[in-house]
Amino acid sequence: MKPSSLKIAKRILFLSLTTIGIACLLFSSIAALSWALGIQQEVKQNTERETTVQAPVQSSPSSMHSSSASDDSEDWQLVLVNGQTKISDSFSVELETIQGVQVDARILSDLQAMIEAAEAKGLTLTLSSGYRSKERQAMLFENAAQENRSLGMNPVMAEEVAEQSVARAGHSEHETGLAIDLNGVLETFADTEAYRWLQRHAYEYGFVLRYPEGKEEITGIRFEPWHFRYVGKEHARKMRLLNLCLEEYISYCSLQKQHVSPLES
Numbered sequence: 001m002k003p004s005s006l007k008i009a010k011r012i013l014f015l016s017l018t019t020i021g022i023a024c025l026l027f028s029s030i031a032a033l034s035w036a037l038g039i040q041q042e043v044k045q046n047t048e049r050e051t052t053v054q055a056p057v058q059s060s061p062s063s064m065h066s067s068s069a070s071d072d073s074e075d076w077q078l079v080l081v082n083g084q085t086k087i088s089d090s091f092s093v094e095l096e097t098i099q100g101v102q103v104d105a106r107i108l109s110d111l112q113a114m115i116e117a118a119e120a121k122g123l124t125l126t127l128s129s130g131y132r133s134k135e136r137q138a139m140l141f142e143n144a145a146q147e148n149r150s151l152g153m154n155p156v157m158a159e160e161v162a163e164q165s166v167a168r169a170g171h172s173e174h175e176t177g178l179a180i181d182l183n184g185v186l187e188t189f190a191d192t193e194a195y196r197w198l199q200r201h202a203y204e205y206g207f208v209l210r211y212p213e214g215k216e217e218i219t220g221i222r223f224e225p226w227h228f229r230y231v232g233k234e235h236a237r238k239m240r241l242l243n244l245c246l247e248e249y250i251s252y253c254s255l256q257k258q259h260v261s262p263l264e265s
């Protein structure tokens, strides 16, 4: 090859390589850009999902019961009402009566089935309390505070002490119609065969012990062997399996929906 031909060949090679290089750069830039846009879209979707999921979890009274809060028709089963989270002002419930006690109509058949299953084992479950209106809860709280004032406590302290045994209006789970108190609201209920049966079988009917021993710091309520809460069979089964109280379980569900395993977090 002549030197001039070699020069041309070198130039052609150089130009080809440069063109390929530019093409590669352009291609990778486009790929990076689409990837970044994809991620951004995904993040946006996750954020939206998170907002939807967390609506019933956070103490957002206005969204807790509104049908627009989430499309999940089973959300009502996990409604959270506790010391921090107040029931929605617009909350309404359809009630049915069983054993002279009112409960949310949607839990009636499972509750009835649980009572009958216990009965078949020779165990009696009697309902001491079910749904309570906000007004009734306010009256119960005021009665407890009044009693403390009559013992010589100042008004602030009287309410603080009352709060340890009676929830303030808007903060009792009984206002949802999903909670029941059984067999006379007695500490000694924990020592009965009926309680032991419930520990083994309540979940089969969608009920959980709402304020278990050892979870007091999370629920904010001392151990109440008589107070059961309806969460639906599937949630009850998982809560039992994972040993989670309602507050923990709601957080767990929220994490699950964000595709993050709680065990990894």
Ligand SMILES: [Zn+2]
Binding pocket: 129, 174, 179, 180, 181, 226, 227, 228
């Ligand atoms: Zn109760």
